[in-house]
Amino acid sequence: MSIQLNHTIVAARDKETSAKFLSGVLGVPVGPRFGPFVPVEMSNGVTLDFIDTGGEPITAQHYAFLVSENEFDAIFGRIREAGMAYYADPHHAQPQQINHRDGGRGVYFDDPNGHNLEILTRPYGSGPP
Template sequence: MSIELNHTIVAAHDKKVSAEFFAAILGLRVGAPYGPFLPVETSNSVTLDFVDTDAEITSQHYAFLVSEAEFDAIFARIEEAGITHYADPGHREPGRINHNDGGRGTYFDDPNGHNLEIITRPYGSGG
């Protein structure tokens, strides 16, 4: 059996708001609740399982490999929503995208401070 990531849990102060944010920005859909989780499934069948917490949330990084057309659509939704985006993970270059490995990429935060990234080329793929 090959090893594949199946799901990961994403801590949120309001799982419904967070799941809907991810789904709306990425062009995905929120699935039916499963126990305490609210899933958002990506096209490679990995689910982001949002769960409520009252505890302090440690920022996590979630990177999504997207096509050029998907990048354009997601980027348009980021701009329409007035979300600040950055060319770098340290958030030092606001309002810019990067062109790493000959593709395009940008970083932005979700409502809980998780650092999200969209890229059109995997890192190390050349360009």
């Protein structure tokens, strides 16, 4: 068996709200609860398992999602329609812009817990087509 990432746990103030946020932006379903987790499954089988922190501070993490050009258009449309802030860079120094690294498109935005989310159409370092 090859080694694959199966899931990661995402800290949240409200796991249901956070899972629904990600689900709504990416256009993927929220899975059934599993123990204390609310999973959101990606098309490659990896799940982001949201869990409540019980009031403990949340350390912001970065989650990047490789998407097709059509998926980028749809997701970016939902981001803009919701009036969310977005950035061309992970440090949020280029507001209301997207990037074109490696001949693709990318954009960063925050989830309700301060996690830095990213959608990109080409893996970084892959160069222009």
